[in-house]
Amino acid sequence: MNNYRGSQVVIIGLGITGLSCVNFFLARGIIPKVIDTRAHPPGISQLPHIVKYYLGAFNDIWLLSATLIVVSPGVRLDHPILIEALKSGVEIIGDIELFAREVTAPIIAITGSNGKSTVTQLISRIVQGVGWYVGVAGNIGVPALSLLNKSYQLYILEISSFQLDTTYSLRAKAAIILNISEDHMDRYPGGLRQYYLSKQKIYKNATVCVMNALDPLTEPIYDGYDYCVSFGINEDSADYHLKHYKGDNWIIARNEYVLNCSSMKINSRINYINALSALALSDIFNIPHSISLKVLCQFSGLTHRCQLVYKNHGVSWINDSKATNVNATTEAINNLTLSGTLHLMLGGDGKLADFSTLKRLIKQYEIHLYCFGKDGLLLTELGFDNVILTNTMIQAMRIINRRTKEKDIVLLSPACSSLDQFKSFATRGYMFTYFAREFGQ
Structure with a gap:
């Protein structure tokens, strides 16, 4: 067990991880300061009144005068002020540490x-x-x-x-x-x-x-x-x-x-x-x-991972929202048994990934492609004849519902992060599940 007495602690990032770090230090008699670059971060209302916070940007003075900085996983470590703090001897760690x-x-x-x-x-x-x-x-x-x-x-x-x-x-x-x-x-x-x-x-x-x-x-x-x-x-x-x-x-x-x-x-x-x-x-x-x-x-599998959420009129709707990268989507496609058309929904924030490996699969299985979100336009390059671009996932589902026939599969396996349009991949998956049942009736 470490002794943090006398430490000047700054926590970057609120939410459940940031709050757990705040509570950790308060229990040890340390009052940390909190920074979040969001103007209205989740968890701000749960922050004890004795904890000072700074929102909307980094507070350089706080960071450079700290002895310990605890960052949430979503915080980039290559920000210039964090690099400067590290060079000046400030320890930067996370909650797992x-x-x-x-x-x-x-x-x-x-x-x-x-x-x-x-x-x-x-x-x-x-x-x-x-x-x-x-x-x-x-x-x-x-x-x-x-x-x-x-x-x-x-x-x-x-x-x-x-x-x-x-x-x-x-x-x-x-x-x-x-x-x-x-x-x-x-x-x-x-x-x-x-x-x-x-x-x-x-x-x-x-x-x-x-x-x-x-x-x-x-x-x-x-x-x-x-x-x-x-x-x-x-x-x-x-x-x-x-x-x-x-x-x-x-x-x-x-x-x-x-x-x-x-x-x-x-x-x-x-x-x-x-x-x-x-x-x-x-x-x-x-x-x-x-x-x-x-x-x-x-074991019957995880929610949002190749999960059959609705089947009606011979059409299967599969929620694979947890597929946030190309390899996960590839695995999902390769594990399907297809006797009809596969309607594949791709989209979100691709995180600069190389999507080209999906081209072979899309051509091999003659997949109908529906692309949406931040990298939707980029993803349309994977398809040739059977590709549709929409702004949102729901718009894509409306179109798919009009085109499906018996033995078809509708697969949400986005190969992208959800954070451009959703709070999480789980939120995206629940939304898909809800509208699959609405549209698929």
Whole structure:
């Protein structure tokens, strides 16, 4: 536990993460100052009156006179004033770093471009099945610092690259990178390599590393771990892999056939990978297979991730709003069984991603494309004959509803962040679900 007495603390960014940081310091007798570049940030009404705040811009004087700056994940670290503060000796960290300095119970740390939330939920259900008192937080929407008021036996943290950028003291019992593909390039001017190095920080000081055998970027670059475990869907050399046997797919754990995939509620490549990685994590903690496999069989998927939300007149409406990058959308398309036309909705803030890899799929499956939002016009370049540009997602859905016929699939898998037009990908997904039921009647 760190002593922050005498520290001049400035917190940048409100919302649930910023408020959790405020409460953390107040509980330790430190009154921080708060900055938010938004004029009306969420959480401002919940800020205690003793805490001074500055809205609408950075307060350079506060930042340069601080001894500790705590930034929320959404704050860019390459702002000139933050660079100047860092050079002058001011420590800049995030909430995960504050958390890592406080806890002594073991941590499972999970990151990756796609699948983080699903694997976090899977492993948490498995661990809870043993009867352990487990705290789950991080990028899933629960601030890690909110867990400090209770004594947990194990912590499970979903950690984004932005959070890893400001984390230095994390010592995970088990750390996993599920995959790495181009994402958030607007925050990483150094391109994929800079993003990859950010993800790799999760392995630093970890006891056990878990890597994707089919993704060399997930192989640990740091030494010091006790051992490394691998998973891979069609990689026999991986410790955990998939094998086709007598007409069925089987999950293999360290050369043992442990689960016939036909027993799972969701049968898709994405969920096979998620199951393999969750099983690898649970075995590190010696959780009986009778518990872990039961959870894998009962799991029916996450909301907003390839979720069938409505079906009527033979038309299926699928909510994959959580697909905020190209790789996630590619996976969603490849896992569909198509007998009609696929109406694919793309749009939002592409974060400077390269969308060109989607061209082959769109041509291969003769997809009808509907593009909307900030990068809608750019996305229309992926289609040729069957492409429509609208301003909003709802406008696109109105058009789609007039064009669908039996056996068609309407897929919202945007390949983009939602923040240009929605509060979150969840808000976008709920909106899609509501209007799918309205229009699809």
